[in-house]
Amino acid sequence: MAEIIVVTSGKGGVGKTTSSASFAAGLAMRGHKTAVIDFDVGLRNLDLVLGCERRVVYDLVNVIQDEAKLHQALIRDKRLENLYILPASQTRDKDALTPEGVERVLNELKEEFDYIVCDSPAGIERGAFLALYHADQAVVVVNPEVSSVRDSDRILGILASKSKRAEENAEPVKEHLLLTRYCPEKVEKGDMLSVDDVLEILGIPLLGVIPESEAVLQSSNAGVPVILQENSQAAEAYKDAVARYLGEEREMRFLQPEKKGLFKRLLGG
Amino acid sequence: MGLLDLFRKKPSGSAQTAKERLRIIVAQERAQRNTPDYLPVLKREILEVIRRYVQVDSDAIQINVEKDEQQEVLELSISLPTDER
Numbered sequence: 001m002a003e004i005i006v007v008t009s010g011k012g013g014v015g016k017t018t019s020s021a022s023f024a025a026g027l028a029m030r031g032h033k034t035a036v037i038d039f040d041v042g043l044r045n046l047d048l049v050l051g052c053e054r055r056v057v058y059d060l061v062n063v064i065q066d067e068a069k070l071h072q073a074l075i076r077d078k079r080l081e082n083l084y085i086l087p088a089s090q091t092r093d094k095d096a097l098t099p100e101g102v103e104r105v106l107n108e109l110k111e112e113f114d115y116i117v118c119d120s121p122a123g124i125e126r127g128a129f130l131a132l133y134h135a136d137q138a139v140v141v142v143n144p145e146v147s148s149v150r151d152s153d154r155i156l157g158i159l160a161s162k163s164k165r166a167e168e169n170a171e172p173v174k175e176h177l178l179l180t181r182y183c184p185e186k187v188e189k190g191d192m193l194s195v196d197d198v199l200e201i202l203g204i205p206l207l208g209v210i211p212e213s214e215a216v217l218q219s220s221n222a223g224v225p226v227i228l229q230e231n232s233q234a235a236e237a238y239k240d241a242v243a244r245y246l247g248e249e250r251e252m253r254f255l256q257p258e259k260k261g262l263f264k265r266l267l268g269g
Numbered sequence: 270m271g272l273l274d275l276f277r278k279k280p281s282g283s284a285q286t287a288k289e290r291l292r293i294i295v296a297q298e299r300a301q302r303n304t305p306d307y308l309p310v311l312k313r314e315i316l317e318v319i320r321r322y323v324q325v326d327s328d329a330i331q332i333n334v335e336k337d338e339q340q341e342v343l344e345l346s347i348s349l350p351t352d353e354r
């Protein structure tokens with residue numbers, strides 16, 4: 001049975017799209033047929049991060065409005081044979097996403113895919129709501145910073161009360177914390193919330209900690225999900241998170257400031 | 270404080286402040302989350318009525334909904350200014 005995963009946060013710019021791309025790529029690398037959907041109508045970006053922007057012909061809204069078939073809109077990744085992307089539309093009409101339309105697309109995807117990753121837009125409006133409504137599991141992306149933590153708690157509230165699972169009194173959406181843009185040096189200085197601080201406040205299980213890393217910028221410049229980068233801490237941290245999601249035990253890494261010297265050069269960035 | 274301490278870099282500890290503030294606001298918002306939608310309006314209207322008689326601050330009214338298995342209780346507490354009778 002296919003599983004729907006929403007990557008959400010409330011706040012913008014925390015790393016949802018970066019994480020959706022790498023998480024979906026990570027699942028595909030592990031042999032699971034995965035589709036990743038960009039729900040950010042009007043602000044399409046996942047295509048750029050995954051490097052397929054020039055191959056977009058049809059988008060999610062076209063499929064919903066019956067202007068294209070699902071398989072015409074899905075873009076197969078050039079590097080990972082198990083990875084498919086459904087881009088967002090650039091229309092300015094936010095009402096183009098309808099609950100019935102989204103449900104139909106997800107049901108169709110479920111027949112073919114193992115995992116469906118929904119990259120949520122920021123905010124708590126229609127787009128964000130539709131992205132999380134059908135979710136079985138939620139990856140809540142949080143930065144160690146006050147407004148991000150607070151906003152993510154609001155999203156947790158919405159998952160618990162407004163999702164389909166909540167409405168139907170089914171088993172609740174399974175929540176995972178993905179802490180990104182983490183700077184161990186700042187934590188050590190006492191100027192950044194630590195993993196433990198955030199865990200204590202939000203009280204949901206930790207899926208992974210992604211360090212602040214230049215590799216993220218470099219790979220989005222190149223249109224390659226960062227998880228495919230060699231010798232990158234961010235890539236390793238995303239691989240660990242995917243492995244944990246799939247039920248494997250992995251120790252948390254990159255939580256301490258780096259020792260200078262050889263080690264840094266081996267796993268730099 | 271010794272002279273040497275002046276030169277020692279002290280952790281500024283702003284994360285500690287962040288954590289304390291978050292703990293409070295998150296707890297408060299979670300408590301509000303499961304209350305009926307009409308509470309804010311109810312609170313405003315009660316405040317208006319009270320103010321016809323006594324001048325109170327807008328934070329003088331606390332409304333809570335307590336739930337247990339048997340019943341739901343709407344708890345209302347208004348603190349009056351001390352010099353007023």
Ligand SMILES: Nc1ncnc2c1ncn2[C@@H]1O[C@H](COP(=O)(O)OP(=O)(O)O)[C@@H](O)[C@H]1O
Nearest residue numbers: 012013014015016017018181211212213216217
């Ligand atoms: N771990 C990280 N290290 C450094 N930069 C990051 C990291 N994660 C995300 N970013 C950067 O943050 C910005 C916002 O990321 P994005 O994934 O688009 O966020 P969102 O989808 O939540 O708005 C981008 O410029 C991205 O490159």
Ligand SMILES: [Mg+2]
Nearest residue numbers: 016017040045
């Ligand atoms: Mg985004």
